[in-house]
Each structure stands twice: as C-alpha cells, then as structure tokens.
Amino acid sequence: MAKDRPSNNIFDEAAKRLGKKKKKKTTPSAAPLTDAETPTPEPAITIEDEEAKEMLRKIHEMEDDLDSKMDHISQLSGMTKKEMHKFIENPNNFSSEKWGKAQKDKEALEKKIFGAIGIKAKNKILKKKKKKITKGRRGKTLGARKGWMQM
Known part of the structure; x- marks a missing residue:
C-alpha cells in the first residue's frame, strides 16, 4: 500500500534523481614514446650563465631599491603598499x-x-x-x- 501512494516528502524525490556520478573512461594513448621519439623542450633563454647572473643581480638591486623607496613613500604618505598599488592602478588619479x-x-x-x-x-x-x-x-x-x- 505504501508503495502505491505518491511520496509527500520532497527529499524522497530528490534522492531518486541523485545517483552516483559516473567517471569518464579515458582511453590510453597509442604507444608510449621511446627516448628517441620524445620531443625535447627548447631552451627559453639562450644567454650565457655569466650574463644571466649579472642580469639577475641587477634585477635584485633594482627590486631592493624600489622596495626602500616604496617604504619611504608609505611613511611619508601614511598609505600602505596595497593602498598605493590601488591608487596607482586607478586611471582616475592621473x-x-x-x-x-x-x-x-x-x-x-x-x-x-x-x-x-x-x-x-x-x-x-x-x-x-x-x-x-x-x-x-x-x-x-x-x-x-x-x-x-x-x-
């Protein structure tokens, strides 16, 4: 008798609709590549090591200089670095x-x-x-x- 009458509980209907999600089956690729067939990545930078080290050193110096200037400006203006960044990114301020x-x-x-x-x-x-x-x-x-x- 209970099976013939419709369910009054809204959760019963939702439970019927829910099912376990099926996992998609992935097909394996054809044949694995051998060492000779694997593509070799191209080097992104073709600069000599000494030049790269020198460039990185200069970048770090510039970054340190910029940080010290930002700290000085934040002390003078009373703004935090995040507030300054928002100010700089807003075109209405310039x-x-x-x-x-x-x-x-x-x-x-x-x-x-x-x-x-x-x-x-x-x-x-x-x-x-x-x-x-x-x-x-x-x-x-x-x-x-x-x-x-x-x-």
Whole structure:
C-alpha cells in the first residue's frame, strides 16, 4: 500500500534523481614514446650563465631599491603598499596623458622582460595573473564564504 501512494516528502524525490556520478573512461594513448621519439623542450633563454647572473643581480638591486623607496613613500604618505598599488592602478588619479605614457612604458617593459625570459615563462605569469583575478571574484558567492554552513 505504501508503495502505491505518491511520496509527500520532497527529499524522497530528490534522492531518486541523485545517483552516483559516473567517471569518464579515458582511453590510453597509442604507444608510449621511446627516448628517441620524445620531443625535447627548447631552451627559453639562450644567454650565457655569466650574463644571466649579472642580469639577475641587477634585477635584485633594482627590486631592493624600489622596495626602500616604496617604504619611504608609505611613511611619508601614511598609505600602505596595497593602498598605493590601488591608487596607482586607478586611471582616475592621473591625467590622460600621464596615464597613457605610463601604460606605454609598462607595455614596453613587459615586452622586454618577456623577450628575455621566453614564451613559456610569459604564459605561466599570465596564467597566475588571470587566476588571481578570478580568485578575487570567487568570494562573492554564498558557498565560497568561509565559516558558512553548507546548504
């Protein structure tokens, strides 16, 4: 008798619809490659070791100098580094001429850096930037908030 009458419980209907998810079967690739057939990755940088070390040393010096200047500016202005970064990234804080020149300089510097480090490293950096942007947007949904109970 109980089987003939419709269920009044909403969870019974949902439980019927839910099933275990089926795993997709992957087909194995044809034949494994031998050592002779495996493609060798091309070197991204074709600079001599001494030149690379010298460039890295200069980059570290410039980074340290920039950090010290940022600390000095943050003490004078009373802004944190994050606040300064937001201020610098906002085009409304600058005239259109200065903003355009800054963007051109930024693009030229990126081209120079990416030309030195290679395409693979450039793609890796761009993926990190994209991931960082989406990570900032993820927290706006209800389920993504930490400390909330699952629904």
